Amino acid sequence: MATPGDSSVSPDRWSRGAPFVARTATIHRPLGPVAYDCVKVIVVRDGSAFLFSEFGQQTVKPGDVILLGANVLAGSEPEGHITVTTIYLDTDYMLDQVRWQYAAYLEDRLDAQEFAETIYTEPAQILRLGEDRTGMLMPWVDEMVRLSIDGHPVGDYLRLQALWFQIAYVISPYIKVSPVRISPSQRVHIRPTLPRNRRFAPLRADVRRAATLLKEDPARRWTLEDLAAEVRISPSRLSSVFVEAYGKTPLAFLTMVRAERLAKLLRETDLTVTAAMQRVGWHSRSHATRLFREYVGVTPGHYRTMGAQTV
Template identity: 50%
Template sequence: MKLIVVRSGSALFFSGFGRRHVKVGDVVLLAAQTLCGAEPEGHVTTTTIYLDRDYVIDLVFWQYAAQFCDRHNASDFFDAHYSTPAQILRIGEDRAGMLMPWLDELASLSLDGPQPERFLRAQALLFSVLDVIVPFMTTTAAVVSGRRGSTMIPAAPRHRQFKPLRVEARHVAQLIRDDPARQWTVQELAEVVHLSPSQLRRVFVEAFGKAPIAYLTMLRTERMANLLRSTELPVKQIAAQVGWTDADFAARQFRRGLGVTPRAYRQIVCTSDSDDAA
């Protein structure tokens, strides 16, 4: 997931929530594999913090340790309570000002890669930033129990290690990236890597956070956005080029990913480019 802190200037930001103006005092929160775009209004300066999902789940586990039996409970809790893929947090200029020195120090600590001797300082800075930001996050109202059974013994959290992506997931992702306009099916992709469709979905979601067809949709949306910006081709023709024969369906998928229609997106980027040229 990403936390994008606006430090100066402003921009028009669009994602699943539609079009929103962001300025100093705003923080954009994006879940992994969430499409987004931005057009500066004059100029905009941001600092972005990237957080590994498993690291965040570990933090949730310890935050609510009394409620959970193991880390899987924390993962379910996280999925249920923090299910909004894109948010704009209006924390205000005063709170944003508090973040700036912490963000600067975090950035300086990350320039030369991980520094074990400075790990605790970086952790403390991150927690200070999250302490300001998290209260403004939108959570769902669903209540997830710890599923504690009468005979269940609480388990110690596992020592997580990063595992290499399954070769099948990498192969399928590469196939989709190489030819996103092809009319792929899960059955066809599964046969290529000798898995069942259900196994492929599980392996692919574990690797990329999305099912194969959702991943394909994301790539097509990205490609469509690039063509809308860089060409004057009609939307219907662009949709066909990226693999959607139905222009109306393409528009719905595009809007679902970026929060605006293809025509509105083109108008936004063309207006911004014209203003920059002027």
């Protein structure tokens, strides 16, 4: 979900100081789709909106909580307005919680990564808690917002973590998990992982450069070999370290970038759908429509109609 508050919170800014931050905002216009490199828990407080992501298009209203994994494209179109509180959670922090929650069964952090990939197969979910149960969360999310704005991540860390644990305790029974195993090679090609393992290491310079190249020129006919040559490592090595950093292969990451760019063109220009697809590097309309729908939840034509209805 292109969540209310995204414009004022940059994960690059807050993740250096704390593994979580919360913001409340009211939105009156369509947003997204955008993807963030963090897990997001979004509590709907007032109003309603159409939410579109990998699960298609659904309506959200008070009583709902939205769970979005890292690097999941999502957007929203308010029905008048919607007020939400968004909690942004660092993926490494979330993975460590899995590690310690199942410490009796898991040997180490790598085991936790594999375990999380096994059970969390739906990186975009709407949790229908109901207004009474969601109302229980409000004092905790309000305090979390206040402490996040105060900006004392060290001094307030234990209280922020306690608040998050209380919220997680209420919503966790509603999160869909699966006993079905999806292999890592399948997962990184089709959907983002939740969460992924960064091993608490800085992103490699060549990986950052590869992601920047894809973002700066998504229309280029990229191959893994071309991208690897640009950053001067082997294609197999680039694929491995890129998945470790971003939770998906370079070409899957490129698909996400193209879908986000296409949505922006459909919102902000008068280009035809076909012309907009070609602008972002897709030259087959049927292929582009299928990929856009997989990542955004609606077809490009439907997405443009949604924007036109708000004019």
